[in-house]
Amino acid sequence: MGLLRLIEDFAERSRCCVTPSELFELTEAAARELGFSRLALVHGLCFRCPGRNLIRLDNFGEWGELFVERGYYRDDPALLACQRTNAAFSWAAMHDLIPFTEKQERVLCEAQRHGLGNGYTLPIGVIGEPIGCCSFATGRSNLPSLEKCRAASLLGAEAFYQARRLHGFPARARPVPRLSRRKLECLRYLAIGKTDGEIATILGLSEATVRTYMAMLRRDFDVVCRAQLIAAALRFGFISFDDAMPSF
DSSP: OOHHHHHHHHHHTTTTTOOHHHHHHHHHHHHHHHTTEEEEEEEGGGGGSTSSOOOOOOOOOOHHHHHHHHHGGOOHHHHHHHTTOOEEEEEEGGGEEEEEEEHHHHHHHHHHTTTOOOOEEEEETTTSSSSSSEEEEESSSSSOOHHHHHHHHHHHHHHHHHHHTTTOOOSSOOOOOOOHHHHHHHHHHHHHTOOOOHHHHHOOOOOOOHHHHHHHHHHHHSSSHHHHHHHHHHHHTOOOHHHHHHTO
């Protein structure tokens, strides 16, 4: 089967899946046709917060158990690299995305000893949801061809999309608030830690006016405190992490 036909067939069949296990079985079979024997679709937060309705579908076997038992997820370079790019990457390229520590080198070496010789990871980022990824791995040191890796990216994107559907994401659809220019200015100064008084000075307003804007913003986002307001603004895309943490 041609690569494009493989992806199209997978997309069509995955839409009919009614359970996560059914979806994973279908994804695993398609990944094997691309030359990958191991597969994982995960929300990175699922290891730190077990029990929530987060995605974790994998066939990593013993390595998957050790990964959780020994807390390797805290230093897993693939999960960390997913926070630095929107493009799929080979595991060999992770050194270009993050500064490796000794712990991360050990995680990678341990994975190789458990049959994950090399891999290819697609970051998954949806505003308001935990960062996720779809990782394809092989026991060999060399990855399948570039064409097959690119096909794996398409496969992983569709598989994670369907996994989100089966796990109830998005959990709740809410209308996006419509904000005036002044509200946006207040929101962005709030994100970098400015007080109402400081925002008033910067914008040439009275402190009472700024407090009124903040109360209006809390109503717009249906939240009760400043921390929730910043989180909601990040979720809806009104501010970015660079706004809140310029040096991040």
